[in-house]
Amino acid sequence: MMGRQACCEKVGLKRGPWTLEEDSKLMSFILNNGIQCWRLVPKLAGLMRCGKSCRLRWINYLRPDLKRGAFTEDEEDMIIELHSRLGGLR
Numbered sequence: 001m002m003g004r005q006a007c008c009e010k011v012g013l014k015r016g017p018w019t020l021e022e023d024s025k026l027m028s029f030i031l032n033n034g035i036q037c038w039r040l041v042p043k044l045a046g047l048m049r050c051g052k053s054c055r056l057r058w059i060n061y062l063r064p065d066l067k068r069g070a071f072t073e074d075e076e077d078m079i080i081e082l083h084s085r086l087g088g089l090r
Helices: 020-033 040-044 053-062 073-086
Strands: none
Touching: 020 040, 020 053, 040 053
């Protein structure tokens, strides 16, 4: 069978919502060691997740530079300006 190699061996891996403990382990590991290879991160960080799951959790939820919350007034003005100039989805 051809195709992509699986991102990991799925047997025994945890699925579903992340716990605060898992978030803490992942964040601590990455902040202390950096990221060399996402496939190695779960094992080295002591997590029963696959590398892809760790990568997505970091990128979408845990990165320190991730902005959360409402738009600032400047951001809102920029969105309105760009929408009037470029239009919406068609």
